[in-house]
Amino acid sequence: MQGPLIDTLVRQGVSRRTFLKYCATLASMMALPPTAGRAMAEAMAASRRPSVIWLPFQECTGCTESITRSHSPTIEGMIFDMISLDYQETLMAAAGFQAEEALHNAMKDNYGKYLLIIDGSVPLGVDGAYSCIAGRSNLDLLKEASKGAAAIVAMGSCASFGGIPKANPNPTGAVSVSDVIKDKPIVNIPGCPPIPVVMTGVLAHYLTFGKLPELDDKGRPKAFYGETIHDRCYRRPFYDQGKFAKTFDDEGARNGWCLFELGCKGPVTHNACATTKWNGGTSWPVESGHGCLGCSEPDFWDAGGFYKALSMPADPLKIAAAAAVVGAAAGVAVSFANRAKKGAAKAAHETTTLADLEK
Amino acid sequence: MSLDAIPIHVVNMPPAEPGLTGNAPPLLREIAELLHRLLESGETAAIDLSALPLTPADLDWLRDKLGEGEIAVTLQASGESTLNETACPGVWWVTHHNERGVVASQFIEVAFVPELVKAHPQDVEIGLERLELLISDL
Numbered sequence: 001m002q003g004p005l006i007d008t009l010v011r012q013g014v015s016r017r018t019f020l021k022y023c024a025t026l027a028s029m030m031a032l033p034p035t036a037g038r039a040m041a042e043a044m045a046a047s048r049r050p051s052v053i054w055l056p057f058q059e060c061t062g063c064t065e066s067i068t069r070s071h072s073p074t075i076e077g078m079i080f081d082m083i084s085l086d087y088q089e090t091l092m093a094a095a096g097f098q099a100e101e102a103l104h105n106a107m108k109d110n111y112g113k114y115l116l117i118i119d120g121s122v123p124l125g126v127d128g129a130y131s132c133i134a135g136r137s138n139l140d141l142l143k144e145a146s147k148g149a150a151a152i153v154a155m156g157s158c159a160s161f162g163g164i165p166k167a168n169p170n171p172t173g174a175v176s177v178s179d180v181i182k183d184k185p186i187v188n189i190p191g192c193p194p195i196p197v198v199m200t201g202v203l204a205h206y207l208t209f210g211k212l213p214e215l216d217d218k219g220r221p222k223a224f225y226g227e228t229i230h231d232r233c234y235r236r237p238f239y240d241q242g243k244f245a246k247t248f249d250d251e252g253a254r255n256g257w258c259l260f261e262l263g264c265k266g267p268v269t270h271n272a273c274a275t276t277k278w279n280g281g282t283s284w285p286v287e288s289g290h291g292c293l294g295c296s297e298p299d300f301w302d303a304g305g306f307y308k309a310l311s312m313p314a315d316p317l318k319i320a321a322a323a324a325v326v327g328a329a330a331g332v333a334v335s336f337a338n339r340a341k342k343g344a345a346k347a348a349h350e351t352t353t354l355a356d357l358e359k
Numbered sequence: 360m361s362l363d364a365i366p367i368h369v370v371n372m373p374p375a376e377p378g379l380t381g382n383a384p385p386l387l388r389e390i391a392e393l394l395h396r397l398l399e400s401g402e403t404a405a406i407d408l409s410a411l412p413l414t415p416a417d418l419d420w421l422r423d424k425l426g427e428g429e430i431a432v433t434l435q436a437s438g439e440s441t442l443n444e445t446a447c448p449g450v451w452w453v454t455h456h457n458e459r460g461v462v463a464s465q466f467i468e469v470a471f472v473p474e475l476v477k478a479h480p481q482d483v484e485i486g487l488e489r490l491e492l493l494i495s496d497l
Contacts, residue, residue: 006481016482017475018436021455027407028464034405038474281461 005045019045023204029276030201030213030223043208051110052117052203053103054155055145057138058131058165058174059120063156066193067200100134107148115206116149118142118177121158121165125173142180151212152177152186153202157295160188160219167301178219187212188219192295195276198224218298220270229266229292232274235259253289263307264291271296378416386411386421386467390450393469397449403470405453418465425450425467432476438463442473 009019020041027037056064106114120138123130128137146152154177157163165174178186189198202221205213213221230236238244238258245253245262258264266274269292273284285292291307294300304312386406393404408418426446434440438457445452451473453466468474 015436016479017434020475021434021436021440024466025455025457025464028409028466031410034407034466277461280457280459281463282459 026197026201026204029197029272030205030221032205032223036208040204040208044204051106051114053106053114053145053149054117054119055138055141056133057118057120057142057159058123058172059156059158060164061119062193063119067196107145111148113150114148115151115153115203116145117153117155118159119155121162121174121176122180123165123172123174125171130172139180142177146181146184149184151206152181152184153199154178154186154188154219155199156194157190157192157298157300160190161298163192164301166299185212186219187215187221190218190220190225190296190298191271192293192300194296195224195272195278197276198272216270220296224272224276225270225296227270229269229271229274229286233266233286234274235286248289259286259289259291260311261309262291263305263309265294265297265300265303265306265310266292267310269294269297269300378414379420380412380414380417382412383417383421383424387424390425390447390467390469394447394449397469397471401471403468403474405469406467408465408467422452425452432473434475436475440475442468442476 023041024037128139154160243257277284428444430444432442451468
């Protein structure tokens with residue numbers, strides 16, 4: 001097994017054995033048999049690699065940062081550099097019209113065969129003028145680039161589901177990639193940002209087997225998004241025993257109790273954080289003491305509140321209004337009582353605690 | 360009558376030690392089958408332990424039954440990996456750690472020599488070139 005990738009890795013101090021070990025672990029993480037690990041190593045090292053074009057739209061560059069920059073150069077970053085990345089604005093040395101030329105040449109030379117990676121949401125408002133590159137709207141660019149793409153990877157929650165730009169009130173009319181393109185295979189890799197190895201795993205699978213891995217109903221690879229955080233959370237025994245932390249840094253929190261009451265969205269979030277963890281297996285949000293934000297699910301910014309438990313209704317004032325409409329005097333009394341309480345608290349200059357807000 | 364009054368009889372007694380699921384013994388049969396194949400056709404194989412529903416107690420049981428062999432190989436490749444022969448020659452227990460010492464993956468490899476231990480011909484060529492340069496400088 002030889003080729004430019006192996007040579008480059010060796011020059012960076014990554015031996016063949018390190019690369020083989022990495023592929024073995026990657027295959028294991030994707031629930032593929034050990035033979036697939038060897039096949040992945042051969043495919044990634046092979047001299048003929050598909051062209052990859054990365055188009056950044058309405059994004060924060062966090063996804064690029066996640067895959068390419070950890071505290072030390074990762075194998076993910078190196079592999080990514082080596083798979084003939086023909087256009088990536090953050091990483092490529094060229095700029096201006098030379099960069100645009102590289103893009104058009106890559107699309108022309110590899111028509112029908114290149115892998116298109118989209119980062120960031122696509123704004124539709126004002127004819128797409130909210131986000132333009134080289135004078136052309138993202139919508140235009142997406143439609144043009146996807147014509148010759150073999151498959152599209154929607155990298156990050158913004159490209160997969162709309163993400164931050166789509167959050168209420170969505171001023172730019174942001175939509176996801178799958179809302180625009182309907183005739184190409186699309187894999188969504190949500191997460192804000194996604195875990196680096198997920199990106200590499202999907203790429204490795206595509207390079208080895210020539211097709212995208214098995215996807216769930218939201219277009220996410222089942223190998224990484226098949227289970228919820230809650231299913232694999234190490235704090236699950238505390239959840240099962242009803243031991244919850246009530247506020248940050250209280251007795252329960254210090255003993256590592258379940259963070260459900262502090263707004264953890266683990267039960268409804270599909271991602272690999274609980275097993276794969278972050279920063280090379282260092283830790284992940286729950287292990288660091290903060291509830292899961294649910295960043296790999298659609299509309300996680302509008303899901304009620306990061307610190308509101310899943311069991312709480314997302315918008316209690318709406319419910320109070322509905323009750324009043326139905327005609328229950330109690331409903332009207334509740335809304336008046338809330339206002340009175342707020343007024344009393346204000347008059348008495350009491351500080352409002354989390355408990356008060358949840359009533 | 361309360362629920363407590365209903366007697367409970369355990370029909371299939373679970374294994375005496377806590378933590379054992381009973382998923383480990385079939386693996387021994389699989390390893391035997393793979394050893395057969397190795398002897399007949401020289402075909403190597405690996406079992407991914409992370410992919411199986413095994414508790415830490417199951418892994419300990421397996422480690423205990425397979426035993427320790429004569430060879431322990433340590434590989435320093437972006438973190439430590441250990442490739443140890445079990446008491447059964449040809450069955451190797453491979454553990455991969457990442458740079459932070461976290462266990463990244465575990466395999467049971469059935470082969471005459473584990474894949475990662477073998478030197479690749481191209482690496483040998485590169486090493487030879489370097490050695491010849493060294494000799495020419497002497």
